[in-house]
Amino acid sequence: MGKYDELRDFLRHQRLAQVTLTFAEVAGVVPGGLPPSAYVHRAWWANEESGTHSHARSWLHAGYRTTDVNLTAGRVTFTRAD
Template identity: 40%
Template sequence: MKTAQRGKYAPLFHHLQEFRRKEWKATFSEIESVLGFRLPDSARIHRPWWANQGERGGHSHALAWEMAGWKTSQVDMAEESVVFVEVPGLGS
């Protein structure tokens, strides 16, 4: 949880925690604006970068959305967009 709150991807964690809708279709550029830095090249090249980690633990970027109570859905690599969906009971 501390990684999600204070780590590199903490701005995404906080943004999603404060988001008032149940779904957010975001472009990679919008996510970069929230983060304040460019996503790694692997986010644009490898769809698995956007995978939900679940109970497997995992990468700090996935922990950011999962600990905030969200999962990724509808990743469109060509459009550079992803849909985040709030999951009640997931996260903090």
């Protein structure tokens, strides 16, 4: 089981086309929370399926993409991929 599997499963159970969560809410779903880079680097939230970005694969495999990241407010919006 990967660190971000619970985030994937959480998003899979969502019925909304868009889900906006605070970083604290996302961290609450991920065992051990989010790394410091998630709070300061927009690139951490990029929709990259290749490489070592298992966190991005978690929401992509749940059928979502990040569409808005607000580092100042500490929130992210996931939107269902078409």
